[in-house]
Amino acid sequence: MAEYHILLAREYGFCFGVKRAIKLAEETIRSGIKIASLGPIIHNPLEVERLKNMGLRVIGGIEELGPDESLLIRSHGIPLDLLNEIKRKNINIIDATCPLVARAQHMVEFLFSEGYKIIIIGEDGHPEVKGLVSYGGGNISVVSSPEAIPDITPNDKLGIVGQTTYPVDKFVEIVKEITGRGWEIRVFNTLCDASRKRQGAVKELADQTDVIIVIGGKNSANTRRLVDIAESEGVDVYHIETWNELRSNWFLNKEKIGVTAGASTPEWVIENVLEKIKELCSQ
Numbered sequence: 680m681a682e683y684h685i686l687l688a689r690e691y692g693f694c695f696g697v698k699r700a701i702k703l704a705e706e707t708i709r710s711g712i713k714i715a716s717l718g719p720i721i722h723n724p725l726e727v728e729r730l731k732n733m734g735l736r737v738i739g740g741i742e743e744l745g746p747d748e749s750l751l752i753r754s755h756g757i758p759l760d761l762l763n764e765i766k767r768k769n770i771n772i773i774d775a776t777c778p779l780v781a782r783a784q785h786m787v788e789f790l791f792s793e794g795y796k797i798i799i800i801g802e803d804g805h806p807e808v809k810g811l812v813s814y815g816g817g818n819i820s821v822v823s824s825p826e827a828i829p830d831i832t833p834n835d836k837l838g839i840v841g842q843t844t845y846p847v848d849k850f851v852e853i854v855k856e857i858t859g860r861g862w863e864i865r866v867f868n869t870l871c872d873a874s875r876k877r878q879g880a881v882k883e884l885a886d887q888t889d890v891i892i893v894i895g896g897k898n899s900a901n902t903r904r905l906v907d908i909a910e911s912e913g914v915d916v917y918h919i920e921t922w923n924e925l926r927s928n929w930f931l932n933k934e935k936i937g938v939t940a941g942a943s944t945p946e947w948v949i950e951n952v953l954e955k956i957k958e959l960c961s962q
């Protein structure tokens with residue numbers, strides 16, 4: 680194969696919220712406390728499997744929790760009514776909610792207490808968004824495009840909060856559209872810097888490369904956004920979870936190969952992918 684170069688994105692892989700959640704899980708397991716996480720701790724099956732082998736059980740609901748187990752809340756956070764139920768049941772909580780997600784929850788709670796009609800800019804149904812919605816007391820809309828903006832009268836007091844991983848350009852587009860429609864509007868920029876930097880970096884990478892490999896869980900929203908951004912730049916893009924999915928024909932006649940990874944992709948997976956790319960390009 681012709682000469683090739685592998686370029687890594689300027690920012691990629693684990694964000695601090697995910698690192699914190701995994702550290703909390705590992706430390707708890709090492710201290711001898713049994714824990715189960717409510718849903719996979721991150722959107723990465725390989726890392727979930729690694730932690731499972733260490734002792735972290737994944738459960739679908741609190742009714743599956745063992746009598747001697749503590750409950751790990753993952754970085755996306757959970758809805759308020761569920762949190763209250765867990766507290767009522769005196770379940771021991773290991774709270775790995777990302778501080779940035781917790782901040783967004785507090786913003787929604789504040790806007791609700793001040794009587795604002797709340798708009799969350801984000802993906803309806805995403806676990807983080809479900810949690811945010813629960814702090815809004817019911818008078819709340821989730822919007823992912825200007826077309827989805829609810830009816831607004833000029834007298835409405837509007838409060839806007841973003842899903843932490845939402846793309847900044849889409850957030851700004853929707854905020855601009857809403858700004859023309861109401862009198863009193865408060866906007867909290869709750870977008871996460873780690874996501875913003877990874878999204879900016881993949882755009883840069885697309886300008887410098889012929890093909891981009893995006894590593895991350897297929898169900899990871901922030902990874903899919905990296906794929907969307909790279910595709911919108913017109914470069915060949917492949918989204919993989921593991922190195923076994925790589926194919927040599929993806930690199931035929933490609934001199935510059937870009938690699939990036941979602942915020943829930945561990946370094947050991949990225950290293951294996953880099954090794955496999957080198958192997959395929961050397962054949």
Ligand code: SF4
Nearest residue numbers: 694696777779843871
């Ligand atoms: S992507 Fe941002 S908000 Fe989400 S866990 Fe990571 S640091 Fe926290």
